[in-house]
Amino acid sequence: MGKDSKPKNKGKQPAAGAGAGDDGASKSGGKGKGGKSADGLGTCTYVKARHVLCEKQSKINEAYKKLQDGWLDNGDKVPPAEFAKVAAEYSECPSGKKGGDLGWFPRGKMAGPFQDVAFSTPIGATSAPFKSTHGYHIILCEGRKN
Incomplete structure (x- = not known):
């Protein structure tokens, strides 16, 4: 297991990429030269991302529904330009x-x-809504590098 024995996802549905709280990518090599892990996420040290941040869960769910209705329900990846429109409309972060x-x-x-979610979401994929100390987020991972 990891450094602590407590599960980090206590009875909640997994966020983006199942097991985001205890993913192997964040513990399997950190800043190493890193090859690719079985899930293709590797052990990158940098990620490029966009996000939507909302204080209220109902607002982030509304933003996520907009993404679902447009792309996710069809199994499509959300284009960065379209994600940017949703972020501009819903996000309460200066970004x-x-x-x-x-x-x-x-x-x-x-x-x-x-x-955890940013580094475990595959490139081009959008995370499910999740909570952090700053509020509720959705992340679109745009890239990874060492």
Whole structure:
């Protein structure tokens, strides 16, 4: 197991990429030169992402429904430009004005659940809504690098 023996996903549905709280990518090599793991996520040290942040769960669910109705229900990936429109409309983060663009950030910069979900969401995929200390989020992973 990991450093602590407590499960991090206590009875909740898994967020993006099942088991986001205890994914192997965040513990399997950290800042190593990293090859690819079985799930293709590898052990990257940087991720490029967009997000939507809302204080209320009902608002993030509304934003997610908009993404579902447009793309996710059909199994499609949300195009970054379309995700940016949803972020501009719904996000309460200052990044919302930039389509939710957070740019590239290293492992260790973002807190707990946000980092776990960002680094475990496959490139081009959108996470399910999840809660962090800042509110409720949806993440679109746009890239990874070492």
